[in-house]
Amino acid sequence: MTKPELIYFDAPGRAEPIRMLLHFAGIEYEDTRFPGSEWPAIKPTTPLGFVPVMKIDGKQYCQSLSLTRYAAKLADWYPASEFQALKCDMVAETINELAALAPKSKDQDELKKLRQEFQKDTLTKYWKFVEGIIQENGGILVSGSTPTFADLLIQQSVLMIKLGFWDHIDTNFFDDYPGLNATCKAVEENEKVKAYMAAKKK
């Protein structure tokens, strides 16, 4: 194939795991980033009005989880076992769903109230579920003994909350989740992840 192009905001978000996995796979790609101000002009040119979009041989592909899974397969970060892949897909879909469930409001006081309730119920239920999956697999990873795309999605999502990117969600929310913290550590200490971070700094 010709050099693929990944199109997204100039931010980590839903594109960062795809960027990382393409890097792990050794695939050269065009990392096209645009500022938020250009989004109204770009949105109507995307297949469904969302990014990330990946252009492959001139055609546009979307749906972030599908693109992440595709890149994960190329990077060998997707399990060959159907059952291990089920666990990873389930965790990936759960994290994806959670992002869509976070309440929104233009009223800051109402947003704060809604987000605090969300943290207590849905956010806690969803992350406890993922923590349970990790504990069943020995306390470090979602499946197997090497990181998969599900572990990468966990690490990226946990990091966003820890860094305060989720308005009104406690940045220390994950203090009581040993499995999730172990996953983050395993991902961050992975040689390919370290090489990506080093390349990014240049």
Add this chain to the structure above:
Amino acid sequence: MTKPELIYFDAPGRAEPIRMLLHFAGIEYEDTRFPGSEWPAIKPTTPLGFVPVMKIDGKQYCQSLSLTRYAAKLADWYPASEFQALKCDMVAETINELAALAPKSKDQDELKKLRQEFQKDTLTKYWKFVEGIIQENGGILVSGSTPTFADLLIQQSVLMIKLGFWDHIDTNFFDDYPGLNATCKAVEENEKVKAYMAAKKK
């Protein structure tokens, strides 16, 4: 593994493609169905408050797309090619997203208005996108030359709208989509699908 159990309402919905694919794979499973009246009691026993849930070796797995993909792999209805799988995953995720986007309201007049707008914009945009993918692949299927789980999800979703299960969406909505109709025909004429339908009637 011990005999898996699939838990869902006594309805097609998000479980039917999984039931079909498990049948195609020749996997014996417990098809546990419950009436809507039992849902309030069952909901808190599920991992995230949703069905379908599949019990495998005593543990519960959820997320319908992940379960569908798992069953599709067992049935050989999931492409081995990463790129063909990307196209199928993208279509599956698009159909899944569309179901979540359909507007809801307890006021019937408002519901009708919202659904008519939804049909004109989002529903049309999403299905035109899927129609385009089918046309790029020769006009019959999403990828390759034999049906995949993406084609099955198309057929099931189109059928639900044609049968009037989507309130206030025209049952003849798909009249102008030759690719989607060809996909439905190819799925319905598939020998494994015919065998499933015949077994169901018994």
